[in-house]
Amino acid sequence: MKKPSHFTALINYYQTEKGGVVNPISTGFRASFQFPFELQTYFGSQNFEDPELIFPGDSVSVEVTLINAESFLSKLYTGMDFEISDNSGVIGNGVISEVYSR
Numbered sequence: 020m021k022k023p024s025h026f027t028a029l030i031n032y033y034q035t036e037k038g039g040v041v042n043p044i045s046t047g048f049r050a051s052f053q054f055p056f057e058l059q060t061y062f063g064s065q066n067f068e069d070p071e072l073i074f075p076g077d078s079v080s081v082e083v084t085l086i087n088a089e090s091f092l093s094k095l096y097t098g099m100d101f102e103i104s105d106n107s108g109v110i111g112n113g114v115i116s117e118v119y120s121r
Contacts, residue, residue: 023119024066024082026095030103030113034076039110043072050103050110052085054094061088063103080116 033039046067051060066082073079085092099115 024084025088025092025119026115027080027082027117027119028101028113028115029078030065030081030111031078032073032075032111033109038108039075040105041075043074045072048073049086050105052083053102053104054091055100057091057094059091060104061091062086063088081113 032044035041044065046065048065049062050065052063053060063083063085066084067073067079068082070079095115095118097115097118101113101115102109103111103113
């Protein structure tokens with residue numbers, strides 16, 4: 020059973036030369052999300068409707084489902100910015116464009 024998305028965001032994935040991912044990513048890609056003024060980092064699953072593959076340097080609208088972030092969800096708002104990272108470091112940034120009601 021797929022969990023419902025918490026928000027949609029425009030995410031800019033950095034080019035490989037600037038610390039971004041090396042290989043294309045697809046739906047289900049998980050990364051860490053760091054929000055301003057929040058000390059905790061949250062893992063999130065990303066869902067890409069179109070295109071199916073995202074390449075380094077792409078900017079795309081993404082549906083995000085945060086994992087184990089129930090206490091933080093009420094703090095999300097449209098226009099909130101964030102950074103995403105993986106084991107190699109920060110791989111992109113984004114801005115929330117829509118928050119889904121809970």
